[in-house]
Amino acid sequence: MDFCFCPTTExxxxxxxxxxxxxxxxxxxxxxxxDQHAMIDPFEEARALEMDERLATGQRGRFTPDxxxxxxxxxxALGWHDAGRIAPGARADLVAVRLDTVRTAGADPTxxxxxxxxxxxxxxxxxxxxxxxxxxxxxxxxxxxxxxxxAPLWS
Numbered sequence: 042m043d044f045c046f047c048p049t050t051e052x053x054x055x056x057x058x059x060x061x062x063x064x065x066x067x068x069x070x071x072x073x074x075x076d077q078h079a080m081i082d083p084f085e086e087a088r089a090l091e092m093d094e095r096l097a098t099g100q101r102g103r104f105t106p107d108x109x110x111x112x113x114x115x116x117x118a119l120g121w122h123d124a125g126r127i128a129p130g131a132r133a134d135l136v137a138v139r140l141d142t143v144r145t146a147g148a149d150p151t152x153x154x155x156x157x158x159x160x161x162x163x164x165x166x167x168x169x170x171x172x173x174x175x176x177x178x179x180x181x182x183x184x185x186x187x188x189x190x191x192a193p194l195w196s
Contacts, residue, residue, distance in 0.1 A: 043118040045072045048089030049080055058093040062103050070111075072118040082159040087113045091155070106152050113154070133169035138162055139176075 046059050065071050073086045087109040094103035104112075111117075116124035116134070124132040138157045140150060148156040165173035172179055180186060 043070045043072050045074045047074045047076055048086055048093055050076055058097050061090055062094050070117050072115040073112045083113050084157045087154050106154050109154050133166055135166040137164035
């Protein structure tokens with residue numbers, strides 16, 4: 042069974058810290074989600090998973106960067122066993138993160154997940170199709186599009 046955590050929402054709602062490390066140690070895959078309740082930033086969710094564990098245990102390094110990336114990608118929870126790796130026949134789902142921004146400059150690339158934020162995403166490829174290039178979504182101004190879709194609901 043997979044468990045999905047949204048640590049920033051759990052933090053915002055004062056729901057507490059979930060037993061992510063214990064579940065992972067027991068063999069249950071962990072998946073991270075993000076929602077607009079608190080923010081939409083998958084990197085912050087990954088950091089929050091580690092930081093919550095640090096608060097709960099007083100220990101650093103409760104999750105490795107690789108474990109955080111695995112939790113962040115979530116393909117196992119979706120049953121996509123042909124994702125999460127670069128290989129012939131596998132899904133071409135890729136994300137490239139800039140390492141020269143104010144958040145990531147000087148970061149060890151293997152630990153970029155602990156420094157990067159959503160604005161640092163440069164390229165997103167889904168099933169081999171370019172969705173984001175140079176930090177720009179193919180649909181255009183996503184913030185503006187979301188605002189336009191949501192604004193009528195407040196009327």
